[in-house]
Amino acid sequence: MSNKTPYYITTAISYVNGAPHLGHAYEDILTDIMARFKRLDGFDVMFLTGTDEHGQKVAKTAEKNGKAPQEFCDEIAQTFIQLKKDLNISNDDFIRTTENRHYEAAKDLWLKIKNAGDIYLDSYAGWYSTREEAFFSEKELKVDEKTGEKRTPNDTEVEWMEESSYFFKLSAYQDKLLAHYEAHPEFIQPASRRNEVISFVKGGLEDLSISRTTFNWGIPVPEDDEHVMYVWLDALTNYMTAIGYPDIESEGFKKYWPADVHVIGKDIIRFHCVFWPAFLMSAGIDLPKQVFAHGFINVDGQKMSKSLGNVVSPTDLIEKYGLDQTRYILAREISHGEDGNFTYSQALNRLNSDLANGLGNLAQRSLSMIYKNCDAKMPARENLTEQDTELLEMCYSVIPKLRDEADKFRFNRVLEEIWRIVYAANAYIDDQAPWTLKKTDHVRMGVVLSVIAETVRCLGIMLQPFMPQSCKILLDQVGVDENQREFSHISGKYALSDGYEVEKPEGVFPRIQIEEDNDA
Ligand code: MSP
Numbered sequence: 001m002s003n004k005t006p007y008y009i010t011t012a013i014s015y016v017n018g019a020p021h022l023g024h025a026y027e028d029i030l031t032d033i034m035a036r037f038k039r040l041d042g043f044d045v046m047f048l049t050g051t052d053e054h055g056q057k058v059a060k061t062a063e064k065n066g067k068a069p070q071e072f073c074d075e076i077a078q079t080f081i082q083l084k085k086d087l088n089i090s091n092d093d094f095i096r097t098t099e100n101r102h103y104e105a106a107k108d109l110w111l112k113i114k115n116a117g118d119i120y121l122d123s124y125a126g127w128y129s130t131r132e133e134a135f136f137s138e139k140e141l142k143v144d145e146k147t148g149e150k151r152t153p154n155d156t157e158v159e160w161m162e163e164s165s166y167f168f169k170l171s172a173y174q175d176k177l178l179a180h181y182e183a184h185p186e187f188i189q190p191a192s193r194r195n196e197v198i199s200f201v202k203g204g205l206e207d208l209s210i211s212r213t214t215f216n217w218g219i220p221v222p223e224d225d226e227h228v229m230y231v232w233l234d235a236l237t238n239y240m241t242a243i244g245y246p247d248i249e250s251e252g253f254k255k256y257w258p259a260d261v262h263v264i265g266k267d268i269i270r271f272h273c274v275f276w277p278a279f280l281m282s283a284g285i286d287l288p289k290q291v292f293a294h295g296f297i298n299v300d301g302q303k304m305s306k307s308l309g310n311v312v313s314p315t316d317l318i319e320k321y322g323l324d325q326t327r328y329i330l331a332r333e334i335s336h337g338e339d340g341n342f343t344y345s346q347a348l349n350r351l352n353s354d355l356a357n358g359l360g361n362l363a364q365r366s367l368s369m370i371y372k373n374c375d376a377k378m379p380a381r382e383n384l385t386e387q388d389t390e391l392l393e394m395c396y397s398v399i400p401k402l403r404d405e406a407d408k409f410r411f412n413r414v415l416e417e418i419w420r421i422v423y424a425a426n427a428y429i430d431d432q433a434p435w436t437l438k439k440t441d442h443v444r445m446g447v448v449l450s451v452i453a454e455t456v457r458c459l460g461i462m463l464q465p466f467m468p469q470s471c472k473i474l475l476d477q478v479g480v481d482e483n484q485r486e487f488s489h490i491s492g493k494y495a496l497s498d499g500y501e502v503e504k505p506e507g508v509f510p511r512i513q514i515e516e517d518n519d520a
Contacts, residue, residue: 002044004042004043004044005042005043005044006043006044006045006046006255006256007038007043007044007045007046007260008045008046008048008243008256008257008258008259008260008261009031009034009035009038009045009046009047009048009259009260009261009263010031010047010048010049010239010259010261010262010263011027011028011031011048011049011263011264012027012052012262012263012264012265012268013049013050013051013052013095013097013235013238014050014051014052014080015051015052015053015055015057015058016051016052016053016058016072016073016076016077016080017057017058017061017076018061018076019076019079019313020079020080020083020314021304021311021312021313021314022297022299022304022311022312022313022314022317022342023265023296023297023304024080024083024314025083025087025314025326025330026294026297026330026334026340027263027264027265027294028049028083028084028087028089029087029089029326029327029330029331030263030294030330030331030409030411031047031049031089031263032047032087032088032089032090032091032465033327033331033406033411033465033466034261034263034406034409034465035047035090035091036090036464036465036468037406037465039090040461040464040465040485040486040487041399041403041486041487042486042487042488044255045092046092046093046243046252046255046256047090047091047092047093048091048092048093048094048095048238048239048242048243049084049089049091049093049094049095050080050093050094050095050096050097050238050242051073051076051077051080051094051095051096051097052097052231052235052238053069053073053077053096053097053098054097054098054217054218054219054228054229054231054234054235055133055217055218055231055234055235056130056133056212056215056217056231057130057131057133057231058072058073058217059215059217060130062217069217070098073096073098077096081094083314083315086314086315086318086323087314087318087323087326087327088323088327088468088469090468093242095238095241095242097219097234097235097238099241101241102219102234102237102238102241103219104241104246105237105238105240105241105245105246106219106229106233106234106237106241107219107222108245108246109233109237109240109245109246109279109283110221110222110229110233111222112282112283112284112285113168113279113282113283114222116282116283116284117169118168118169118172118282119166119167119168119169119210120166120167120169121164121165121166121167122164122165122166122167123162123163123164123165124161124162124163124164124165124167124209125160125161125162126160126161126209127141127150127158127159127160127161128158128159128160128161129152129156129157129158130157130159131156131157132152132154132156132267133231133232134152134232134270134271135208135209136152136158137206140152140153141153141158154267161214163212163213163214164213164226164227165209165210165211165212165213165227166209166210166211166221166224166227167207167208167209167210168207168208168210168233168278168279168282169207169282170205170206170207170208170274170275170278171204171205171206171207173205173277173278173281173282174201174204174205176278176281177201177205177274177277177278177281178198178201178202180277180281180287181194181197181198181201184289186289186290187273187277187287187289187290187291188269188273188290188291188293189290189291189292189293189337189408189409190292190293190337190408192337193266193269193273193293193337196269197269197270197273197274200270200274201274205274208230208275209230210229210230210233211227211228211229211230212227212228212230213226213227213228215228216228218230218231218234219234232271232275233275233279236271236272236275236276236279239259239262239288240253240257240285243255243256243257245257248285257285257286258286258287258288258289259288259289260288260289260290261288261289261290261291261292262288262290262291262292263292263294263409264291264292264293264294265293265294265295265296266293266294266295266296266337267296268293269291269293272291272293273291276288292337292409293337294334294337294409295334295337295338295339295340296339296340297330297334297339297340297341297342298339298340298341298342299311299312299341299342299343300341300342300343301341301343312342314326317329317347321347321351321512323469324466324467324468324469324470325351325355325467325509325512327466327467328350328351328354328355328415328466328467329342329347329350329351330342331411331412331415331466332350332354332411332412332415333346333347333350333412334412335410335412335413337409348512351509351512352511352512354419354422355509356509356510356511356512357511358419358422358423358426359422359459359463359509360507360508360509360510361426362422362425362426362429362452362455362456363456363474363477363505363508364505364507364508365429366429366434366449366452366453366456367453367456367477367478367502367505368504368505369434369435369438369445369449370449370450370453370502371502371503371504371505373438373442373445373449374446374449376501376502376503376504377498377499377500377501377502378450378453378478378479378496378497378498378499378500378501378502379445379446379447379449379450379498380446380447380450380498381447381450381451381454381495381496381498382447383447384447384451387428387431387432388447388448388451391421391424391425391428391451391455392451392454392455392492392495394420394421394424395421395454395455395458395459395490396458396490396491396492398417398418398421398458398462398490399462399487399490401417402414402417402418402462405417411466415466418459418462418463421455421458421459422459425452425455425459428448428451428452429448429452432448434448434449450496450498453478453496454495454496456474456478457475457478457480457495457496458490459474460474460475460478460480460485461475461480461485461486461487461489461490462487462490464485470508470509473506473508474508477502477503477505478496478500478502479496479500479501479502480496
């Protein structure tokens with residue numbers, strides 16, 4: 001068994017009622033960057049993602065499409081599986097809530113909660129939003145001025161529901177939840193979201209309806225198959241199913257539970273930070289260590305919506321800019337926990353200035369000079385000047401700073417920190433002018449070029465979580481051993497040795513030429 005520290009990270013599982021969009025891609029990429037970062041930092045990572053396939057919303061959409069729910073789910077789940085491949089997501093498992101293993105897990109959790117005395121049968125009369133698969137109290141709803149209709153705070157429709165239902169005694173958990181938030185300030189991140197949850201819970205919790213009888217697309221309630229489980233109770237359990245629950249003695253569960261972090265969007269905080277911990281407390285299971293809620297992606301300053309026609313498809317972006325470029329843009333433009341704005345012109349500027357002119361140019365001009373002027377062999381790094389060691393030290397000392405920012409999901413700051421090195425390296429090469437040294441001091445020219453190549457090696461290693469394919473090309477070009485590409489290898493001890501035969505380098509980040517009128 002590995003002696004690495006386990007690290008378990010999950011995304012929300014997506015509803016299969018429509019095609020994946022940029023918001024889903026953003027969450028996947030954000031979580032993937034963290035998973036890859038942790039692997040490179042020496043952790044034993046388990047990364048889970050998947051699809052949420054039950055509930056009224058999916059059942060209705062399947063019906064509209066003239067399909068049986070399972071057939072419909074099978075089709076749409078494939079588009080999500082494909083999206084992960086297209087985005088080069090490094091998930092270790094993909095869970096679908098219609099799988100057998102998940103039925104077992106959800107039923108077991110239900111029984112544990114029931115045995116704890118926290119489930120009772122009654123009838124529900126109240127408002128439900130199918131779009132959000134959530135119950136709303138009268139006081140939470142607003143009234144549409146034009147139509148007089150009641151709407152949720154997120155502006156989705158509600159319908160009145162009256163049916164027999166099992167309830168979870170959520171009200172009994174108010175104080176325990178508040179005590180948990182107090183004792184574990186890191187549980188809900190960022191802090192702004194934490195405050196939001198605390199004030200919601202302080203406002204009072206009502207018992208939660210956790211079963212439905214008016215449709216049957218769900219997991220049957222144990223010992224009463226007139227009812228199906230409320231889709232959120234079913235869905236949240238996925239995080240445990242994938243690692244072996246209900247077998248709590250299984251290797252996976254023992255190793256990876258409690259999860260280190262659930263990465264979710266800000267719209268589903270209540271389910272993850274109130275309902276989920278309360279279910280687990282009731283069942284006597286440890287709570288996840290953290291829920292990190294990211295912001296939403298807007299396009300050209302507006303919420304993405306089909307009616308506005310501004311929904312950006314992740315595959316279009318990949319086609320237009322390239323995969324790693326798409327990953328880079330999403331990580332760079334959106335700051336931790338806040339809403340982010342995507343515009344084509346901003347993306348284009350970033351890609352050309354940071355990747356083509358910044359990093360790409362640095363690698364290309366140094367490696368092609370080595371190829372042309374040093375017999376395609378890595379020159380020796382000797383008699384180093386202060387400027388040489390300063391640049392190398394910048395590389396060798398940066399990981400703790402990156403780790404600090406990454407742990408808070410501040411990947412834009414991680415990239416800013418890395419780009420300080422890119423700028424310093426470009427300033428160094430301009431200052432040292434190896435093209436002039438070529439005529440005056442060939443040995444010194446070699447030293448300068450190999451200092452840059454060593455810088456490229458370090459940059460290639462630290463940028464792998466963001467741009468895995470391009471970094472692989474960069475690292476192959478400078479001859480880095482496949483087994484020496486972890487963060488611990490960013491040190492002088494593993495520096496490039498001289499004599500390595502450099503292949504004719506090819507530009508990794510070409511300049512992107514797109515006419516302005518493509519800016520949708
Ligand atoms: N099925 C539930 C989650 C269950 S988790 C046990 C769900 N699905 S979803 O398909 O609507 O959303 C999946 C994830 O994508 C959520 O974390 C959601 O916040 C996120 N996003 C959906 N639209 C988004 C944006 N426009 N921007 C960023 N993320 C967004 O909720």
